Amino acid sequence: MKIERSVGVSLFVMSLFIMIPTADIRAQEYKYEIGGAAGTSFYMGDANKTQFYLHPGLSGGFLFRYNPNFLWSIKTGIFIANVSGKSDDSGNAFPYAQQASFQRTLAELGTQVEFNFFPYSDKYAYLGTRPYTPYLFTGAGVTYAEGNKKFIGANIPVGMGFKYKLKNRMNIGIEFSMRKLFGDDFDVTEKTTGWNLDNPFSIEGSFLKNKDWYSFTMIFLTWEFSMREDPCHGN
Template sequence: MKIERSVVVSLLVRGLFLMAPITNICAQEYKYEIGGAAGTSFYMGDANKTKFYLHPGISGGLLFRHNINFLWSIKSNIFAANVSGNSDDSGNRFPFARQASFQRTLAELGTQVEFNFFPYSDKYAYLGTKPYTPYLFTGVGLTYATGEKTFTGANIPLGMGFKYKLKNRMNIGIEFSMRKLFGDDFDVTEKTTGWNLDTPFGIKSSFLKNRDWYSFTIIFLTWEFGMREDPCHGN
């Protein structure tokens, strides 16, 4: 039986393709990210109970992310920021019409767990991945703030974000988070035995009552590295 030349060529091409090393046809996927972030910060506490972005400061720093899979990541950060507050324009009124203000520079070291709403990747479309996703995160951190009376304490970050792959190995995103502190003296920068914002109403703070917070709103840019050993699998 005579075989057409075009059929033979087609079979040879397909055979060579199937014998090629599998890593040559797999998309590369990376498990680590490193980059920088910059944005704004603000404080909420006794001198500002309800107003977001009152007396905004500047924030920025470095972050490192380990992408466990398409849905889960672990992120570490080191951030610095300026925060301030003034009870005179916060709408909060204290006994005997007392007023207080403060300003601090803080440094934070933290780790968070992130959950992506969509499987995040610009590859493996057959697995339902997308090059963008909103995400939620929480974790734990350590805060140090300057002043005549310094502040050192743990914090719990609660936040949300959105990230997008600009191109292979490059990500851009935006985050909003609140950092809950385990103390009520973040807004007390001077050493004093008199009235201050630690217990402005003379009522001792509890875990849920009168604790101070600060917030970050940042834009970040990260670069991926560390190729996975199993790039053909969706993990």
């Protein structure tokens, strides 16, 4: 009985490996991508709890990708953006009917891991690859923002995107992301000790509550380089 059970477990494990598509362990033709991105940005926090693209700003930057295989990528980028907010159109009722506004120019350096829904390539069709794919990503970064009260802190990006191969070695795509910060003073640009947007309700915060966010929506264009060595053909 024990032998039959062991054989059954072994067959089940083997079937799982057989079901895993081989494309996820095959390498991309080129290892790296480099390119630029541009788009819009907005802020969410005490002066904007729910509205996407309220007071949109401009965003842009440069990105670098390493593609270990068809399904996964590691992306590093540096971006600059403008964000702003006003308490009088936030939909919140603030203590003593106080009003405040802010504007920031931020710089971000971060790294993200991307997962492609489809094996991504314009070659190797026999492996089920496609020249387009939606993808999800997350990672970590550091945000620095100018203002009378400077801001620097970690962020966690969470987002989705879509990319398409225009032709060999050239990719275009669009992605949307939210960047979660670990403080409530991103929307504070004044050094005053009076009322401002730094926790105006005096409520103790937590990881998910009373923290600021900002968002990017960007179109990117990248170029692939550094052909991977092919041990079968000596390339």
